[in-house]
Amino acid sequence: GAGVSQSPSNKVTEKGKDVELRCDPISGHTALYWYRQSLGQGLEFLIYFQGNSAPDKSGLPSDRFSAERTGGSVSTLTIQRTQQEDSAVYLCASSFGVEETQYFGPGTRLLVL
């Protein structure tokens, strides 16, 4: 079946602009995760959804970052007033349930000029 998909695959934006990243999880997966992979920083957990609910948003790097999930499916990660340090690969993962194997999408490569 279809895996996790993300769009866009690449995004170049100017500093100060807002960007929206999209994640389509595997059908039937109730848990959805966002991570960020920066050069030299490794993979960093951002936020987790169980259904449409995100119990803890403290992993988001700043208040410029927000995420939502609707219908227990698609999720969007929004970055407002982008900064150069936001440049990274943003990865989404989903799992059938909490603590199950996470399946990752191909990521969105964000470059802020």
Place this chain on the structure above:
Amino acid sequence: KQEVTQIPAALSVPEGENLVLNCSFTDSAIYNLQWFRQDPGKGLTSLLLIQSSQREQTSGRLNASLDKSSGRSTLYIAASQPGDSATYLCAVSQSGGGADGLTFGKGTHLIIQP
């Protein structure tokens, strides 16, 4: 705060050799541990997941072990092939419902020489 360390950071071996990648974590209160591979410019592919109550998992030429009390895991790759070249990542899930996501190591960059 959980920290995951992977050794070595990079490894280059001739094709056909057996090899071991190491992962250590500072907080033994984990729910499970996963090994992933990442190919250049791609996402992560899950290789093996070991629950905290398990000692090892096997898939084909891969075998992962877990010693929770000592905070260590190893990934054994038998009869390595050039297609095994990738970055291998170890990640742990803390007990408590998934809200903390996975904590990743920085990976081992593996090159298998033909």
